[in-house]
Amino acid sequence: MSTTKRPDNRGRRRxxxxxxxxxxxxxxxxxxxLIQRVLAKEDDQAVSSAVRWxxxxxTNKCATGCNDCVTACNSEHGLRDTxxxxxxxxxIRKVKLVDDQTGKETSLPxxxxxxxxxxxxxxxxxxxxxxxxxGVVLVDKHICIGCRYCMMACPYKARSxxxxxxxxxxxxxxxxxxxxxxxxxxxxxxxxxxQPACVEACAGADHGALVFGNLNDPKSEISKRAKAVSxxxxxxxxxxxxxxxxxxx
Amino acid sequence: xTTHRITAFLLSGSLFLGLALTANALSGPKIPQARGEKCVxxxxxxxxxxxxxxxxxxxxxxxxGIRTEKHxxxxxxxxxxxxxxxxxxxxxxxxxxxxxxxxDYTAVTMDCFSCHATVPKxxxxxxxxxxxx
Amino acid sequence: xxxxKTVFLTIEGKSLGFYFLLGVFALMVLAGLxxxxxxxxxxxxxxxxxxxxxxxxxxxxxxxxxVAASGALNVASIxxxxxxxxxxxxxxxxALLAITLLVGGLVVLVLDLGRPDRLIVAMTRYNxxxxxxxxxxxxxxxxxxxxxxxxxxxxxxxxxxxxAVGTFAFVWRFILTTGTGSIFGFIVARQAYxxxxxxPTFVIMSLSFGTAVFILMLHFIYSMTGRELGDLLVGRLRNxxxxxxxxxxxxxxxxxxxxxxxxxxxxxxxxxxLEGGVFTQVFWIGQIGIGTLAPLALFWxxxxxxxxxxxxxxxxMVVIGGLSQIFVIIxxxxxxxxxxxxxxxxxxxFFDGAINTYSPSLPEWVLGIxxxxxxxxxxxxxxxxxxxxxxxxxxxQTES
Numbered sequence: 001m002s003t004t005k006r007p008d009n010r011g012r013r014r015x016x017x018x019x020x021x022x023x024x025x026x027x028x029x030x031x032x033x034l035i036q037r038v039l040a041k042e043d044d045q046a047v048s049s050a051v052r053w054x055x056x057x058x059t060n061k062c063a064t065g066c067n068d069c070v071t072a073c074n075s076e077h078g079l080r081d082t083x084x085x086x087x088x089x090x091x092i093r094k095v096k097l098v099d100d101q102t103g104k105e106t107s108l109p110x111x112x113x114x115x116x117x118x119x120x121x122x123x124x125x126x127x128x129x130x131x132x133x134x135g136v137v138l139v140d141k142h143i144c145i146g147c148r149y150c151m152m153a154c155p156y157k158a159r160s161x162x163x164x165x166x167x168x169x170x171x172x173x174x175x176x177x178x179x180x181x182x183x184x185x186x187x188x189x190x191x192x193x194x195q196p197a198c199v200e201a202c203a204g205a206d207h208g209a210l211v212f213g214n215l216n217d218p219k220s221e222i223s224k225r226a227k228a229v230s231x232x233x234x235x236x237x238x239x240x241x242x243x244x245x246x247x248x249x
Numbered sequence: 250x251t252t253h254r255i256t257a258f259l260l261s262g263s264l265f266l267g268l269a270l271t272a273n274a275l276s277g278p279k280i281p282q283a284r285g286e287k288c289v290x291x292x293x294x295x296x297x298x299x300x301x302x303x304x305x306x307x308x309x310x311x312x313x314g315i316r317t318e319k320h321x322x323x324x325x326x327x328x329x330x331x332x333x334x335x336x337x338x339x340x341x342x343x344x345x346x347x348x349x350x351x352x353d354y355t356a357v358t359m360d361c362f363s364c365h366a367t368v369p370k371x372x373x374x375x376x377x378x379x380x381x382x
Numbered sequence: 383x384x385x386x387k388t389v390f391l392t393i394e395g396k397s398l399g400f401y402f403l404l405g406v407f408a409l410m411v412l413a414g415l416x417x418x419x420x421x422x423x424x425x426x427x428x429x430x431x432x433x434x435x436x437x438x439x440x441x442x443x444x445x446x447x448x449v450a451a452s453g454a455l456n457v458a459s460i461x462x463x464x465x466x467x468x469x470x471x472x473x474x475x476x477a478l479l480a481i482t483l484l485v486g487g488l489v490v491l492v493l494d495l496g497r498p499d500r501l502i503v504a505m506t507r508y509n510x511x512x513x514x515x516x517x518x519x520x521x522x523x524x525x526x527x528x529x530x531x532x533x534x535x536x537x538x539x540x541x542x543x544x545x546a547v548g549t550f551a552f553v554w555r556f557i558l559t560t561g562t563g564s565i566f567g568f569i570v571a572r573q574a575y576x577x578x579x580x581x582p583t584f585v586i587m588s589l590s591f592g593t594a595v596f597i598l599m600l601h602f603i604y605s606m607t608g609r610e611l612g613d614l615l616v617g618r619l620r621n622x623x624x625x626x627x628x629x630x631x632x633x634x635x636x637x638x639x640x641x642x643x644x645x646x647x648x649x650x651x652x653x654x655x656l657e658g659g660v661f662t663q664v665f666w667i668g669q670i671g672i673g674t675l676a677p678l679a680l681f682w683x684x685x686x687x688x689x690x691x692x693x694x695x696x697x698x699m700v701v702i703g704g705l706s707q708i709f710v711i712i713x714x715x716x717x718x719x720x721x722x723x724x725x726x727x728x729x730x731x732f733f734d735g736a737i738n739t740y741s742p743s744l745p746e747w748v749l750g751i752x753x754x755x756x757x758x759x760x761x762x763x764x765x766x767x768x769x770x771x772x773x774x775x776x777x778x779q780t781e782s
Contacts, residue, residue: 041314043316043318046309046314084427085731085733086432087433089433090433090731090732093730093732094730095722095728095729095730095734097723097726097727097728098726098727106726110732119569121509121511122511122512122568123511123513124509124512124514125512125518126503126504126508126509127509132312132313132314140311140312141364143507144500145495145498145504146497147495147504148436148437148496151433152436152437152569152716154571155570156720156722157734161433161436162425163425163426163427164424164425164427165363165425166364169364169366170370171323171370172323174364174366175364176363176364177363177496178422178425178497179364191314191316234722234723238571249723
């Protein structure tokens, strides 16, 4: 039996553990910052299904007369009032509900619900109506033929048809006669890490009814709130898994 | 004799007409000078392929959210839109302006500006991106 | 000994009447093109269609023509696929009308698009989950199949294939009309749609409308060209039509009775059947009264049902009833609001919860009617150019 004294490894172990720990942190920490930057997205990066954009609307905070979200959307996208309410496009509108039995009044904004299984995408003959991988439902106006089938199919009446020639469009929101359009979740802002115009306006006026964010990120404000409060989809019976959820209705 | 005169008249007339038309054609479209030192691609490549660049980029932007400035229509307009004497931008598809002068000359219809803005807008891209005007 | 072989002849096409009709139909077509240009140039704001009623009169006419086109082939199908020899002389006209009515309907549909200049896009990019995309193939394919069917009938050496191609056309027709009905049947969003019953209803409708149009065309072509058209054959067509009209009524009855059973559909049924204003009137007077009860009386009542006049009037009424039915199906369903919040009274700046009104504008009427003009013009030219019609259709021939 050899009674050679074994070398004392405890010091080395401690060093190695510490060094390993520091290396791990040093490796992951930039990764954590990287994940944050991925979510904010660089201009040359494609969107991914790691993100699912959604909106949570607290109707308890929606006043009946308030139109801040509508005004902001119209201004952002150049939607003008031509005095023809039945043909003027409306991407978002305030809806007033009065319960037939109890008389309780509720007000809420209604826009494209950005469904996971959109009926408008199903029925579009050319594929112009499509769902981006990050959950935003859009119209490719380059191939839209203006058949309006998506307008027939949408359960939320989210889409509008452009009935007349448009001029002076916003560069970030191209719109034209003969095509169909709807709320885009302000992708031109969202892709650059900002919030949709309606959400920004509501927050800016301190109403706080609209929360927008990544439903796939459990740490986002919207996910945390959606997990804490009771909210529902409008026409949940259709099983479309909408990106917009409502609480208080 | 009269038949000869008529033939001669017709021939010389068509020759003159042909020369005039050719002279007009050879003079080419006049495109106003754009801003900046040079275009994002060499001029010859742009002349032949700008529609392909735009088509590819529009799908990349719309379907994949790629919003780089190169090859984007907003990018084109920012350099190619001229300013009038009043300091305001002239729509880029007006006659004699960047797009229309070539497209009219080549008799190729373009569909862009039924939907797209024809002038750059102050704060054209939301703050935080490149290409703020 | 009378020859069993039917003699087919083109119409003479030299009379004042011929040129007059040619001119009238051509004017209808031109007017339609003009209306379409006007709509496209100014945008749909010049029409009565809006964000609430997105499909209007042009679609009513177009869908009627498409449905009637499919049904017009029925007479030929009966002779080729089901071997009823008596109808064989009518097969060529039947196939011709199937093509011309379909083309008329399709042209109106395309001209009403927001971007009709993008037809090429619609023909080259397909989303195959959309029934519209399938319909493009079904409609264009139908024209091809029926053209082949006509070739089999015209070319003596190919006559032995008539039955096979005719059967193929019959099956194609069924799929096509099912596809047309499914346009509406597949829409989950609206209270008056989302019903599997709509597809077979459209198939039965096609048999009814197609036969009615066929009878009218047959009579007027023969009377205007001075050709003999025996009552026996027309009588058999009348019997067929009466069965189809009754069948459509049955489908309508089942649709509404089923809806009336479930409380959630009471709102839309109350609207369509009782409180819908113009839609209720068009349903009861147009579809049921003029389109069903009156024609059935004309076709079945012993004293009057044998006369040519009764049959013609009845067929015309079926056409009017058909247009009424499609008006209620397409526009009535859009007039009733989407029910997003059952149990609540809803209002908004976007007409949520409101019954929508629709007043068709002149361009829409002109465009819609021009669909008939296209079909009639094409038919007139075709029967002048090629021998689609038997020289005579006597009772003796029919009996043999």
